[in-house]
Amino acid sequence: MRIAAPELTPEQTYKLLSGIVVPRPVAWISSLGPGGKVNLAPFSCFTFVSNTPPMLGVNIGRKAGVRKDTARNILERRHFVVNLGDETLLDAIHASAQEYPPEVSEAELLGLDVVRSEAIGTPRLAATPIGMECRLHSVTPYGDTGAEFFVGEVLVFHIRDGLAQDGKIDTEKLRPVCRIGGPNYATLGRIITQRAVRQTPKSVMPGSRTDQ
Secondary structure (H helix, E strand, C coil): CCCCHHHCCHHHHHHHHHHHCCCEECEEEEEECHHHCEEEEEECCEEEEEECCEEEEEEECEECCEECHHHHHHHHHCEEEEEECEHHHHHHHHHCCCCCCCCCCHHHHCCCCEECCCCCCCCEECCCCEEEEEEEEEEEEECCCCEEEEEEEEEEEEECCCCEECCEECHHHHCEEEECCCCCEEECCCCCCCCCCCCCCCCCCCCCHHHC
């Protein structure tokens, strides 16, 4: 099969790419909406973009050309939390994707408790094994549909006791979920361990912010 990309509609392209770029981790983002309500929404175009300082990147699209609540909240408040849910929270993760008015709190609707953050005003979810308090670093637009890539600097990591061993996350204990095409998700499955490959240690570039 051959598909010419320029002939596809935005919806057709999204369906194709979301089934090709798999699996994708889910950033369950909490942000503060009108009246201080805790907005909650999942995003699977998600990765990390820097380790020093630690930075996360999330692509947030638009609905009918209008920014989603999460994007508007982050731009207004300049902070947000990336929560990582596990298998036990999959139903709530999926349910939080439902579109509600900006003044509605998905956290309240789903009965999810929140906890005060340390460095920012946006609360994090109490039930998730990992929560990362982020300060907005930058927003970069891409493409013709108004999608924007939000980068946040992680100020505080909250990691459930027992998940980290020698500075590394025990992925089996984390029990992460991932998004695949459509309303479909997957769990970790079988872990295949290969031999460790020697790598040059990470370092800070001379003249960078953390080098001064």
